Amino acid sequence: MTDTLSHIDATMDDRLARLFDFIRIPSVSTDPAFAPDVARAAEWLAQTLRDMEADASVRETVGHPMVVGHLDGPADAPHVLFYGHYDVQPADPLELWNTEPFEPQLVPVEGDTHIVGRGASDDKGALMTFVEACRALIETNGSLPIRVSFLFEGEEESGSRSLPGFLEKAADELACDVVLVCDTDMWDRETPAVTTMLRGLVGQQMTIQSGDRDLHSGMFGNAAANALTVMSEVLASLRDAKGGVAIEGFYDGVQELAEETAAEWAALPFDEAGFLENVGLKVPAGEEGLPVLHQVWARPSCEIHGVWGGYTEPGFKTVIPCEAHAKLSFRLVAGQDPEKIRTAFQEHVRAKLPADCSVTFSDHGLSPAWAMDRENPYLAPTLAALSDEWGRSTTCGTGGSIPIIGALRDKLGVDALLVGFGRFDNRIHSPNEKYDLSSFRGGMRSWVRIIEKLGA
Amino acid sequence: MTDTLSHIDATMDDRLARLFDFIRIPSVSTDPAFAPDVARAAEWLAQTLRDMEADASVRETVGHPMVVGHLDGPADAPHVLFYGHYDVQPADPLELWNTEPFEPQLVPVEGDTHIVGRGASDDKGALMTFVEACRALIETNGSLPIRVSFLFEGEEESGSRSLPGFLEKAADELACDVVLVCDTDMWDRETPAVTTMLRGLVGQQMTIQSGDRDLHSGMFGNAAANALTVMSEVLASLRDAKGGVAIEGFYDGVQELAEETAAEWAALPFDEAGFLENVGLKVPAGEEGLPVLHQVWARPSCEIHGVWGGYTEPGFKTVIPCEAHAKLSFRLVAGQDPEKIRTAFQEHVRAKLPADCSVTFSDHGLSPAWAMDRENPYLAPTLAALSDEWGRSTTCGTGGSIPIIGALRDKLGVDALLVGFGRFDNRIHSPNEKYDLSSFRGGMRSWVRIIEKLGA
Incomplete structure (x- = not known):
């Protein structure tokens, strides 16, 4: 050897x-x-x-x-x-x-x-x-x-x-x-x-549609639904005020971390502040009160990977866009069923939509922890x-x-x-x-x- | 002739x-x-x-x-x-x-x-x-x-x-x-x-920055700030639950519509439902209880014209983006000072940011009603x-x-x-x-x- x-x-x-x-x-x-x-x-x-x-x-x-x-x-x-x-x-x-x-x-x-x-x-x-x-x-x-x-x-x-x-x-x-x-x-x-x-993964792409055409914000502003406003409200609603995921039933089946494992991880020499400082951050963004290692190893999460809609070129266009798109994923831990999480997410989004807006979803991965x-x-x-x-x-x-x-x-x-x-x-x-x-x-x-x- | x-x-x-x-x-x-x-x-x-x-x-x-x-x-x-x-x-x-x-x-x-x-x-x-x-x-x-x-x-x-x-x-x-x-x-x-x-106009573009690089959602998800999540929360916070603009002081100086004018407009043959149906909509999206004509002629508004950030190409990328962009504008009515509205908006956004995120603004128009x-x-x-x-x-x-x-x-x-x-x-x-x-x-x-x- x-x-x-x-x-x-x-x-x-x-x-x-x-x-x-x-x-x-x-x-x-x-x-x-x-x-x-x-x-x-x-x-x-x-x-x-x-x-x-x-x-x-x-x-x-x-x-x-x-x-x-x-x-x-x-x-x-x-x-x-x-x-x-x-x-x-x-x-x-x-x-x-x-x-x-x-x-x-x-x-x-x-x-x-x-x-x-x-x-x-x-x-x-x-x-x-x-x-x-x-x-x-x-x-x-x-x-x-x-x-x-x-x-x-x-x-x-x-x-x-x-x-x-x-x-x-x-x-x-x-x-x-x-x-x-x-x-x-x-x-x-x-x-x-x-x-x-x-962790497991549920990857989703969604398109929100409001009305059947882009509109002029001067003529329709205030009165017409704006797909980007609806998308922002939908995405913002996915997290609660304490950094948790706000979808009903999302944490069903998630086990508390075993005491033994928690102790083992606590003993690891982990610099929580340095972990974030290394990428230019300093405020843990997820669930309040949970150590960062627990958050990234043992807790499920929701992250937005891409959003786009409306006029995104140089300059300005006072348009009310009728379509907005997002890609996002949920990381899962043992005890969560990917298909149930996907269904709960889609129901959560549909419940947030004004009655004249619609949404379509497509999958990008579905795997258990x-x-x-x-x-x-x-x-x-x-x-x-x-x-x-x-x-x-x-x-x-x-x-x-x-x-x-x-x-x-x-x-x-x-x-x-x-x-x-x-x-x-x-x-x-x-x-x-x-x-x-x-x-x-x-x-x-x-x-x-x-x-x-x-x-x- | x-x-x-x-x-x-x-x-x-x-x-x-x-x-x-x-x-x-x-x-x-x-x-x-x-x-x-x-x-x-x-x-x-x-x-x-x-x-x-x-x-x-x-x-x-x-x-x-x-x-x-x-x-x-x-x-x-x-x-x-x-x-x-x-x-x-x-x-x-x-x-x-x-x-x-x-x-x-x-x-x-x-x-x-x-x-x-x-x-x-x-x-x-x-x-x-x-x-x-x-x-x-x-x-x-x-x-x-x-x-x-x-x-x-x-x-x-x-x-x-x-x-x-x-x-x-x-x-x-x-x-x-x-x-x-x-x-x-x-x-x-x-x-x-x-x-x-x-109406007048305050046009703004903003870029929210979280950290100094894009991150892997598996390694950092939950713990690291996500610029698109922050952007969604900021954009969603611009409207209150009743469809009004939620920026402090936004309505300062806005006059109620004169009774005479309101009566004149009420007499116009205006099909409120048809106005929205014509573009595939049916639920007025702005301030609750206000006629659509008042909303689009005599009330100030906030509309999002474009949002982009993260991975927006075909397929999927489990990235936590460190930058998110938006273009938006406010339509103003008589009594509103465009510069004060711009300042109030920028202060509103800054107040919503986590301590380790930052924002930059650029102007796209500034005119009174x-x-x-x-x-x-x-x-x-x-x-x-x-x-x-x-x-x-x-x-x-x-x-x-x-x-x-x-x-x-x-x-x-x-x-x-x-x-x-x-x-x-x-x-x-x-x-x-x-x-x-x-x-x-x-x-x-x-x-x-x-x-x-x-x-x-």
Whole structure:
């Protein structure tokens, strides 16, 4: 193993070059204009696995394709399925990037180096820590000590619509003992973590219509319903005065955080003020009186992602718009039923509308929250391997959603182990996304240790 | 006069052809991309006046140019200044037009014909009723019975920024006994009106900033301020539960409508339900208990014209945006000070912001309301001339703003007489703007009668 770890350190340039090639492909899954690039990223990934002698191929779906690959190992060793996604979020707003989003750069910073680019962290950099760990093990040992399968999807950032069907169809081929996922953060710069709780998601888009045409505010102002006024009132009504979600029944089934877990989290060295200061904020915006960690890990939320309507070009137009649009989502915790939340939200909106206005909804994701079984036999060796590399390790929660985790448990009957090397300040989904070079190096070295320990 | 009226009817095709040429120039003043077209429209108009032997020229300003022209008449006859604007509103949303906005069309409808195109009504069609009336009088009589000056601006739809300065500089040249303005509507299809009240306008654009970057809703949702949530709450807070404007001091100085005027308006045959039904609505949205006519003519209002922020492209992005934008305006009535309203609005917004959010404002117009002196000596002959043409006439209010009216009174020391032939359903500022052929014909014929009566 020492050989493999040294080998990784000695060949960093090649490993970075491959990651850069991958980032250069603008595989934005949500925008149809990028579909050819998404397909190109899938092909690049399949070829990268084939270069390691994996049995790998691109599998078409009704949406963006899957990449599946297999690397043999000892028949009695555990069989792991590594899941990642090769699609990325849109890069906009482009004007806020300091570098080209799809032309990755190394930027030295105090104590580390940033790999900057869209997908550098989420999920191309993270995904490549595992792929490169396998490659390094094969380069030094000729083969892997466990059986490894790969599953990479291209729709994680746009709802993973094809995944459940594909998992069902390919369940036999993807049968395994545990799924490994590398799409999460470390607890802090020094402490790698296994994430044991994820929030679910209900994503919604809505269009409010008032009347059948745009109107002149001088002629109709005051008297005619304004779709943007109605939208503002609807959106404002989603939160109560104490920062909670004001939809009836929204918190039904939500459990108080177990005392033991609350105590564990309270013991974590978390700088609540610094968490917000780091992004230019200082006033916690959510439920009053709840620690920030509870809010982002263990409480459901409602966030508005986009609003548009009326005249938005330079200059001014005194129009009363007849249409207004919004995209928003709810993060869910265990105990909440996504379909019930969606229904309650839509009923809440309809109840707020004046009688002559109407609303239409469309879905952008619907997934329940997830919590890992703490008795899973792969958890302890993984935590031990992480401690070997970093000197420490922990479990934690996360506020994000990885909808696939629920699908994996449902379709393959196995649980997932979430190990990630991302940092809090990676700006994923934002301009100037980055991945620390120490995350990339430490991630590859950690996976080597985990694979060795699972194969021991 | 009968000769001139018959002459107009006999030469409608030529008069329409000139109007169509004018509409074909996309003189959108608010969008810098159309600046060359705005300049072209000014030159077209000056040439049109010169074709009538007027002393006319284009005058440069720091913004879009003015067109000024003069036609002689008897030295002892009244001197009128006709004001109009040759710029138009943007045509968007383009997809809602049934025809090309800048390719005017004649569309037959039951009982009339529509001239369809951006500016067909506001203000190109209206402006040309007066220009063509002068042309027809000269064609039949060789000269006009009064002295006429023309002032056409190219910034009416974007704040008339250059106008006050220009009026001041050109006050001697533009000295006159009364200003005529043709930018208003008839009371109904059969009844022409002189408009004696106009609302003022405070136009504002604002950007709310929360934090210094967009954030991932999974990592920061609940805990971090969301600029769109804050914007929604700010916008929703501008109206109270009874449809009034909830800004402190907003109604200070607003007078109750005089009983006499209220009675006059109550006597007008106005179908309140039909007014809204015509645009697909049925619930009056403004102040509870107030008749719609009072709301749009005699009460101040607040309308949102545009909102945008976050991810608005196809698909979905779970971002917490750090910026949100809105354009909105207040219509004012007599007694309200535009600068005080602007200050009160900005203070209201600032008071609603969380301590770690900020807001910036920019102006889009600032003008007081206006009410005409009922004793003006030109009012009675104008109403009489209108009755001669249409069989009836009336005075009325309007909810719109024509900021120039106040500037004319301030800079030239004369009042304005607002006569218009627009119809309620002309869709000005909206897709499929139209001007009725009967408005165009009746407008030209009305101006001939008014000019003759003022010269008698």
